[in-house]
Amino acid sequence: MFDVDKIRKDFPIFNNKVNGKDLIYLDSAATAQRPIQVIDSVTGFYKNKNANVARGLHTLAEEATISYEAVREKVQKFIAAPDQKEIIFTRNATEAANLVMRAWGEKFIKKGDKIVTTIMEHHSDFVPWQQLAYKKGAEFVVVDITEDGQISENEFEKKVKGAKFVAFSAASNVLGTITDSKKLCQIAHDQGAVCFIDGAQSVPSVKTNVKESNCDFLIFSGHKLMAPFGSGVLYGKTEFLEQMDPFLYGGDMIREVHAERNSVWNELPNKFESGTPDVGAVIGLGAAIDYLNKIGMDKITSYEHELSSYLLNALSGINGLRVLGPTEPKKRLSLAAFSMEKIHPHDVSALLDADGIAVRSGHHCTMPLHERLKVDASTRASFYIYNKKEEVDLLVQSLERAKKIFS
Amino acid sequence: MEEIYQQFIIDLYKNPLNFGKMEEPTYRAELGNATCGDSIELFIKIDSNGKVSESKFIGKGCAISQASASLFTGYLKGKSVEQLNIITKDDCLALLKINLDKNPSRMRCALLVFDTFKKAVDQKS
Ligand SMILES: Cc1ncc(COP(=O)(O)O)c(C=O)c1O
Numbered sequence: 001m002f003d004v005d006k007i008r009k010d011f012p013i014f015n016n017k018v019n020g021k022d023l024i025y026l027d028s029a030a031t032a033q034r035p036i037q038v039i040d041s042v043t044g045f046y047k048n049k050n051a052n053v054a055r056g057l058h059t060l061a062e063e064a065t066i067s068y069e070a071v072r073e074k075v076q077k078f079i080a081a082p083d084q085k086e087i088i089f090t091r092n093a094t095e096a097a098n099l100v101m102r103a104w105g106e107k108f109i110k111k112g113d114k115i116v117t118t119i120m121e122h123h124s125d126f127v128p129w130q131q132l133a134y135k136k137g138a139e140f141v142v143v144d145i146t147e148d149g150q151i152s153e154n155e156f157e158k159k160v161k162g163a164k165f166v167a168f169s170a171a172s173n174v175l176g177t178i179t180d181s182k183k184l185c186q187i188a189h190d191q192g193a194v195c196f197i198d199g200a201q202s203v204p205s206v207k208t209n210v211k212e213s214n215c216d217f218l219i220f221s222g223h224k225l226m227a228p229f230g231s232g233v234l235y236g237k238t239e240f241l242e243q244m245d246p247f248l249y250g251g252d253m254i255r256e257v258h259a260e261r262n263s264v265w266n267e268l269p270n271k272f273e274s275g276t277p278d279v280g281a282v283i284g285l286g287a288a289i290d291y292l293n294k295i296g297m298d299k300i301t302s303y304e305h306e307l308s309s310y311l312l313n314a315l316s317g318i319n320g321l322r323v324l325g326p327t328e329p330k331k332r333l334s335l336a337a338f339s340m341e342k343i344h345p346h347d348v349s350a351l352l353d354a355d356g357i358a359v360r361s362g363h364h365c366t367m368p369l370h371e372r373l374k375v376d377a378s379t380r381a382s383f384y385i386y387n388k389k390e391e392v393d394l395l396v397q398s399l400e401r402a403k404k405i406f407s
Numbered sequence: 408m409e410e411i412y413q414q415f416i417i418d419l420y421k422n423p424l425n426f427g428k429m430e431e432p433t434y435r436a437e438l439g440n441a442t443c444g445d446s447i448e449l450f451i452k453i454d455s456n457g458k459v460s461e462s463k464f465i466g467k468g469c470a471i472s473q474a475s476a477s478l479f480t481g482y483l484k485g486k487s488v489e490q491l492n493i494i495t496k497d498d499c500l501a502l503l504k505i506n507l508d509k510n511p512s513r514m515r516c517a518l519l520v521f522d523t524f525k526k527a528v529d530q531k532s
Binding site for chain 1: 411412417420421444445467468469470471510512513516
């Protein structure tokens with residue numbers, strides 16, 4: 001049984017009122033709320049173990065380093081990576097994408113090479129590749145979606161022909177579409193392309209196994225899976241990470257520095273972790289992974305499917321409301337971006353806010369997708385493990401009220 | 408927040424005033440708000456007496472930005488070129504008669520027409 005009432009008790013933020021009303025937080029796709037276990041682990045670190053990592057030899061520094069490296073192992077197991085040194089800590093998914101763009105892309109992409117991504121990508125998984133293509137004179141190809149908001153394998157296969165690098169997200173932050181990453185990776189690999197997966201939305205909700213999907217790179221952000229801001233991850237296969245040069249130069253990424261001859265890079269993963277990391281955030285990431293594991297990723301996915309089918313069904317009862325993305329609940333995350341006739345998304349979210357309901361409106365960092373769908377902006381309600389079906393009902397009530405005000 | 412959605416604002420959203428294009432305006436500019444996809448194009452005509460004879464806009468956006476544009480274009484009519492130069496943000500906000508101090512993002516919506524106006528008068532068409 002998935003005990004959402006018990007889970008909610010772990011989240012202190014739900015004790016707060018917003019505009020005098022209970023907080024109904026439907027913006028987890030932007031950032032999740034944090035359970036007390038994560039908050040306590042961060043304060044506990046600063047209270048008891050605070051020291052810089054991988055530098056000092058004193059006891060406290062050793063303890064901090066051990067705790068920090070223990071999280072690397074947790075992440076490795078969480079995504080089923082073969083080796084700990086393939087886990088690089090970054091500040092967020094965006095920084096991880098830029099690391100790959102600079103350290104792999106700028107070294108290996110040449111004029112005339114083909115780079116492929118999809119129309120449903122977040123700007124973080126779109127702009128780096130577009131810029132890389134401009135800089136190098138490479139060809140930039142964008143895979144379209146079907147009318148149902150999915151990646152068609154046929155279309156993907158056609159576009160990927162002859163590509164050197166292919167990037168796609170395992171789940172879309174607007175359409176909610178969950179892609180078949182294993183299949184798409186295989187298609188990319190058959191063409192000899194390097195395969196990069198944006199897991200920012202999928203890793204919090206769906207069990208991730210990089211061995212099974214066989215991707216060459218995977219990125220995600222801790223804050224979307226209840227870890228502190230400032231904890232991000234790049235996974236890369238050893239063979240690729242070894243070929244790449246550092247992304248940031250400075251302390252810790254270096255083994256030997258001499259005034260009169262070139263420096264020698266440190267080994268993985270330190271080669272890519274220059275400068276003092278956000279140790280506290282990484283410690284919190286460990287606690288968040290423990291929290292997710294305790295509930296179980298499979299249970300989380302099936303609860304999200306339950307929520308998403310309830311949500312899609314409820315929204316389909318509102319006249320003049322158009323949900324973007326697949327109609328099949330099992331093909332999507334528990335989120336829905338939608339547009340409403342005659343009401344601008346800004347006004348929708350402002351009116352919901354008056355009822356204590358937090359949703360996001362705008363283009364959600366997916367301008368190419370909104371252009372493709374011919375909508376200027378949309379409103380997005382996104383649910384996570386602490387949300388209840390009752391909150392879907394309240395959302396629907398509030399949307400009906402907004403409609404009335406504008407009728 | 409809810410007091411923002413007064414009836415006159417909704418009415419202006421549904422039936423905007425001074426909405427439309429203008430042939431040969433004296434001033435013209437277009438401005439967008441990248442975070443929400445809103446945009447406004449503003450036209451102002453100055454007559455031989457140096458006064459605003461006509462002021463219009465086209466665009467799309469939320470109720471606040473559209474109502475603000477309706478009211479502000481009306482406010483400009485009859486003003487002299489000298490008067491145009493001293494109009495402030497607060498003059499624009501006062502027309503809406505709602506307090507947006509605690510809503511910085513909605514404030515940007517309300518001021519989109521003002522920013523477009525500033526751009527127009529600074530770069531005579
Ligand atoms: C699919 C997807 N990719 C990438 C990102 C970027 O994440 P961050 O801003 O944490 O780097 C997001 C966050 O909104 C996302 O939803």
